[in-house]
Amino acid sequence: MSNIVIIGSGPAGVSAALYAARAGVQTTVLTKGPGALDRAELIQNYYGFAEPITGAELERRGIEGAKAVGVEFVTTEAVGLTYTDKLTVETLAGDFPADAVILATGASRAAPRIPGLAGLEGHGVSYCATCDAFFYRGRDVAVLGSGEYALHEVQALLPVAHSVTLLTGGAPLTAQFPPAVAVRTEAVEAILGEERVTGVQLKDGGTLEVSGVFVALGVAGSTALARKLGAEVNGSRIVVDDHMQTSLPGLYAAGDCTGGLLQVAKAVYEGAVAGTEAAKALRK
Known part of the structure; x- marks a missing residue:
């Protein structure tokens, strides 16, 4: 059975997981725990919520919804991404081979401004x-x-x-x-x-x-992992096409790591596209 591994459990990663799992693909989310959404005190501009909701509660509900459709969540830190016979995410908990990988760890905050770099x-x-x-x-x-x-x-x-x-x-x-x-x-x-x-x-x-x-500063974010396979990046932003695919087949990115509007709504949309397109590509 084909499988998709998603790195990151924020709105982009969980949205991608929902769509991939509902398309019948075995889906695993690798998470190192609560992300930027968890630290948002109140969200007042998100569709469907008349009253403000805390970021932590919105994140919790999203993850529960993904678990309800069979998404597996593994708490670990991704440290590498390789490609031999198939894409493999290297983590502290071991290797996770995948038919497709979706990078969704949020915006990189570890871009050093060192002259000459x-x-x-x-x-x-x-x-x-x-x-x-x-x-x-x-x-x-x-x-x-x-x-x-x-x-x-x-x-x-x-x-x-x-x-x-x-x-x-x-x-x-x-x-x-x-x-x-x-x-x-x-x-x-x-x-x-x-x-x-x-x-x-x-x-x-x-x-x-x-x-x-x-x-190798901080934690390996989406951009750092994309660089490991030679996927096209522009500064700290991963370059993707309309299908949220990077320059490498099988490798997708969604959410803050692709640049643009740093909002939950944009991350959820891009995750939905990435999960749908990755699943569709595996069915061909």
């Missing part, structure tokens, strides 16, 4: 250790991050690179890193290099000489 993408700055580790055999590299997502990238690099340094930028460590990894806690002021990355400028005035910088 954007300009050196593809020239030493990478968003996918699994994809690019091979190119850094025997070289010194750095990973920007401090949590499980960064640990996932570190583990892909350690067997290949000469050395791996974790740059936390002052954020506290929220994962257990291997002793082979050097940890630097200073703020990162710039990524250095003309044609290619040559190093990182740290706030204390020191320079760390590295050939590669892997970005």
